[in-house]
Amino acid sequence: MRFFSTATALAATAATLFYASGSAAINAIEIDGRYFVDSVTGEPFWIKGVDYQPGGSSQFASGFDPLSDANTCARDIYLFQKLGVNTVRIYSIDPTLNHDECMTLLASAGIYLFLDVNTPIYGQNLNRWEPWTTYTEAYLDHVFQVIEAFAGYNNTLAFFAGNEVVNDNTSAEASPNYVKAVVRDMKTYITNNIKRQVPVGYSAADVLEYRVPLAGYLECGPADEAVDFYGVNSYQWCGDQTFESSLYNVLVDDYTNYTIPVFLSEFGCNQVLPRTFQEVGTIFSDQFSVVFSGGLVYEYTQESTSNYGLVNLSSSDGSVQERHDYVALSSAYASVTTSGLSTVSATARPTTCATSYPYINGNTTLPDSPAATLIAEGLNSTYNRGKYIDITVRSTNYTIYAYNGDEVTDKSVSENYTIQISDASAIDQTDKSNSSATTGGSPSDSSGSPSASDGATSTGSTSSATSSSAAIANLVRSSEKMGATAVFAVILGLVFA
Structure with missing residues (x-):
């Protein structure tokens, strides 16, 4: 018996x-040493992506975001696939909205998401110059809502705790330990309340004197306080350059001894137009891959306040037309392969921080969290938690034009992964009853196994x-x-x- x-x-x-975790054929991405890896195959995951926030983060408002409308998503995901990307970054979302169909469609297309947890809305970001005024329970409640809404999707690759929060002398003095406190709070919340340990990291401004020491400061110390990865916003390769003339060699040297994944969270200088994305060949080469895990091009849509767009988006009818940069980037991405790129072993992450860091306040005494109860108990069980669903829209109603002006007739998103729908209320989420600033420096505009016994003694x-x-x-x-x-x-x- x-x-x-x-x-x-x-x-x-x-x-x-099986039925709780086998909901999708797209594997979650994990971290192994200094690289992102496929959680099932163990193969390195190289980020070949684009930054995506139609309208710009500064125009973000509650009630709509890039992943809340299936028709909009089908339009853009079709173009992502044609572009050849495997990852997108979104700077601001409304966690109270439903994102199930868009995230399912992204997963079906084989595309992962880096997601920032902040928005430009007051109370949903850190004030970089006076972070103690905005580091509140209400702010962290918003951050945890974002985590809850997206942690259930296997193709949520990671969360950014901040973007360019440190970008000048004042913020370099005031903000580093508050950024680290947000990282700590997010990681502890995930540990306590989410089954899958989704990575948490930071995206640094393109300001050399801050981004290098800040990388070391955020990497060190107790594991629950340190970032899991580090994003570098870099616009130093402009036009016709080389590994040396662009100072990409210096960029690699700066992070050669870094112990966790580092990648370009933004790249794509526009000082020389039209952009040819010559740097893509170097980013996906052995001399770069030993340190960097790929990158994300800034940015998908052409905005009125910048000139970085890959496509033109019509505000009147929602139609999209490819720009020259879209064609150039598509060609650049198609010309490279990530198979067999060189990797190196990482040394152990430093568990002790330095006594000081140049140009920044390296105070390792972090403020106590104002949301200790939320972190311990989690949001209530009625909260919106994402899950994969049946896809109803694979081809957008919006018009898409090729670069030459021809209208695209077949706009269907290709199904690269079969998504199996789960009956669970949320994929990878734990049973809650059992769980104990405006920016600058670069063009981006977002804020910063159970056991059981039958009594046998054998x-x-x-x-x-x-x-x-x-x-x-x-x-x-x-x-x-x-x-x-x-x-x-x-x-x-x-x-x-």
Whole structure:
């Protein structure tokens, strides 16, 4: 009886795990040393992406965001696929809106998301010059809402705790330990309330004297306070340049000893037009990949206050037309391959910080969190939590024009991954009942295994059950590449062996 009880328990556990976590065929991305890696295959993940905030973050307002309308998403995801990207970055979203269809469509297309948790709305960002005035429970409540709304999607790659918060002498003195406190609060909230440990990092302004020491300051110390990755906004390669003349060699040298993933969270200088994106070939080369994990081009839409757009977006009818830069970037991305890029082993992350850092206030005493209860208990169980759903819109109603002015007739988003819909209220979310500034410096405008016992005392039986449970967990982790019948056939083999 004990044998069959154990077998039944294992099978039940396997079934629960399979249907809870096998919801999508797109694998979550994790961090291994200084690289992003596929959580199932272990292969390095190289970011080939674009920054995406139609209208600009400064125009963001509650009630609509880039992922809240399926028709808009289908339009832009079609163009993302044609562009050849695997990642987008969004600077501001409204966590109270429904993003299920857009995130499912992105996942189906094989595209991941870097998401900033701040918005330009008052109370939803840190004041870089007086962060103690905005580091409040209400602010962190907004941050945690963003985490809750997006952590359930496997293609949510990571969260940015801040963007260019440190970008001048005043913010370099006032803000570093508050940025680190937000990182700490986000990581602890995720640990306490979210099953999947979604990475948390920071995106630094293109100001050399701050971004290098800040990288070291945010990397060091206790694991629950340190960033998981570091984004560098860099616009130093302009026009026809080389690895040396652009000072990309210096950029690599600056982070050669960095112990966690670093990548270009923004690139694409527009001082020389039209842009040819010559730097893409270097970014996806061995001399760059040993340190940097790719990058994101700034930016998708042409905005009235800047000249970085890949497409023109009509404010009157929502139509989109490719610009020269779109064609150039598409060609540049198509000309490179990420297969077999060189990697190197990382040294251990420094658990002790330096006594001081040049140009910034390296105070490692962090302010106490004003949201300790929220962090410990999580948001209430009725909160909006994202999940994959059936896709109803694969081809947009909006008109799309090619660069030459021809209207695109087939605007369907290709299904690169089959998304399996979960009955769970949220993918990868824990059971809550059981869980104990405006910017500057660069063109961006956003703010900164369960165990069970049947009473048996036999060490051998316990060991066997534990081993089988571990094996089942590993199988479940890989179930996205196997059919359900195949998985359970192997499970039964483990149980009855």
